[in-house]
Amino acid sequence: MKDDSEYEPLTSKTLPDRLKNLASVTSLIGKQSEEWKVTEVGDGNLNLVFVVHGKEASLIVKQALPYVRIVGDSWPLPLRRAFFEHETLTRQAARDPGSVPKIHYFNEKQAIIVMEMLSPHLILRKKLISGEYVKGLAKTLGNFCARTAFRGSDLSLPTSEKKKDTALFQGNVELMGITENLIFTDPYFDAEMNHHTEGLEPIIETLRSDVSLKREAQKMLLKFTANTETLLHGDLHSGSVMCTDSETKIIDPEFGFYGPIGFDIGMLISNFLMAYFSQPGHRSQENLEDYQDWILSVIEEIYSTFTSEFSNLWHNERHGILFPKSLFEGQGHSSEAALCDMLQHIWSDALGVCGIEMHRRILSLAHNADFEDISDLKIRSRLEARNLLMGRQLILERDQIKNISALQVLARKYNSETHL
């Protein structure tokens, strides 16, 4: 494959021929391309994904399509999102080594990334629906959020480098546009692509007639679009995490953008809360409580790991222009209170994003299997109602809910209530 040949989507049939001359590929899965087994496995919303099995190893080949896969070519989406995915992956690999798949090859014009095959990893969302436990899950995710956030910010990077990178990622405008519309705005009015489970109408009416709620959601949008605090994954839900029973990797950062530090951690917590609320639709009473308790404990540990690693980096890697040591330690003054304020700022933003994500996954275009897989619509809507109403409280009270314990208390409370 030449680097400058015209873009053409891969198929299982054309893939071997097109990749067989890449040394970075054949050195791993062998030169006998006729022996490769190729399967298209993409189940996401946007891209083609192939597994390529050679004799001794396997690879993932991911290719962007010039449109949104779940909608079709009526919704064009530029191929350069593969470029931003590649750029984000390389930065994440440097900032939190081992957290993301290794990249073997990248072709910008073809929008192709060839990367490490994660096996026997499965998408975390599926595991959460199945009721499986993953050892070390929270530690990996909490550290990932802390390290990528801190090391991509003006707390750490030389500010000229950070500004150059911020400028680069402003180019990921169409994917930021998806977030701006589908996440922050569409849930709060009758947008064209919205859909929801029958029976939720009274709750939706409650949300859309709450002017304070819409105001606060839009304040979060202002932060999303204008607070370029650090480079974020941008789509960090349980479908962007792959695990064995003891290893966790983060994938799919094509929504990478510079935004508020709390964004990734907020979206992540949100998706665990949705897993939590949806559990009664997936298992019998017997195993329910233990598994829900485990999910809440994962949320707690993600956040405690995040704060602990962020604090560690604050003390040991604070070389950027923000909160310089010359103003604190250099004058014999502690920077601990400044760190606490920063963590509080991150927490507040995270709760805001968390609540909004809880809304959009029920009301906007792209729903979660956690709820969608529940075929009994009465049960589904009852569980979704809890999720929607807790989301509302998080958005409105993000400065009053002081810590992760308070969040857990709230989750248990909504989990025990019936609103429909």
Added chain:
Amino acid sequence: MKDDSEYEPLTSKTLPDRLKNLASVTSLIGKQSEEWKVTEVGDGNLNLVFVVHGKEASLIVKQALPYVRIVGDSWPLPLRRAFFEHETLTRQAARDPGSVPKIHYFNEKQAIIVMEMLSPHLILRKKLISGEYVKGLAKTLGNFCARTAFRGSDLSLPTSEKKKDTALFQGNVELMGITENLIFTDPYFDAEMNHHTEGLEPIIETLRSDVSLKREAQKMLLKFTANTETLLHGDLHSGSVMCTDSETKIIDPEFGFYGPIGFDIGMLISNFLMAYFSQPGHRSQENLEDYQDWILSVIEEIYSTFTSEFSNLWHNERHGILFPKSLFEGQGHSSEAALCDMLQHIWSDALGVCGIEMHRRILSLAHNADFEDISDLKIRSRLEARNLLMGRQLILERDQIKNISALQVLARKYNSETHL
């Protein structure tokens, strides 16, 4: 002058020869370049500025130097700041027609902008030191801040255009670096280029041992460097404003950057407060009170004009992605409370920037003639102390000081106190 010839600084002698073939110049001041009168008038910190008089008209020729003029070639500064000045000027002219000088010619490689000669305008700071009144001053400045802020933000611009422009201005990194260091950080430690009036040491000690103050100043730096809410002038003090007794123009936006909406208005108010506090060093008791009252009334009117015009644009030009009508008016809901919150957010940021600017002009590298022209050091330091201590209160209590009247009350209180 060819567009691509090597950069060479102009002198009064070489200027006519180098500009005589530009139609945009000769059509205004005539082709007889040997009859032009050229005077270098640059009294700013950074650039060469020439007045060129032809028979029937005059022009300003501004050229960036590859270093900081007040420091010398030991402090290099890239020529592309002229590019950012030109880009900012064109946007300001479009967003608030008539507020900035007309541009007749721009040469990026030579870092030259030829622009309208403002005459008989004088630098506002000199007028404030002389005790002169300017009719319509507050209206022009308040409208300028509101219109450029609103029309450069995601409240108004298509977000793809806003992101592209944000990316462009991230390149103004060296000038942002000056602000990050000289304004937000240097005042709060013993930085190399700092200097201050003898006698201020106890006040400086108070400020630097106030950990909360330094923390809040650094939170404002986080906003400066990461909240790309709108395109700002970036250096909007009374030395960047030129007036007759009834006309006001804004000049010199080479510090143009995407930052918090409150930045320009905060810096502007700060410079009026410094004019206010320095008055006792410039005139007799007889005229003092009237003139100080006038300065406070200008501050009040700038802010009331700003809020009134910002509100007008909110209601009539809110076509961006933020606070869309589909969520408010489109559902029969008022967006008035959202507007109030936005104005409160801007006001809080403005007060923070205001207080920090009041510190850096007394403690950091670049001081104000308002205080520097007071030759009696005892009087000067006493007035500077009032300014420093009020600055501290503004930074610390920016969320408690609710409106412009409260700010005026504070100014009068500090103006009547003796701290040294």
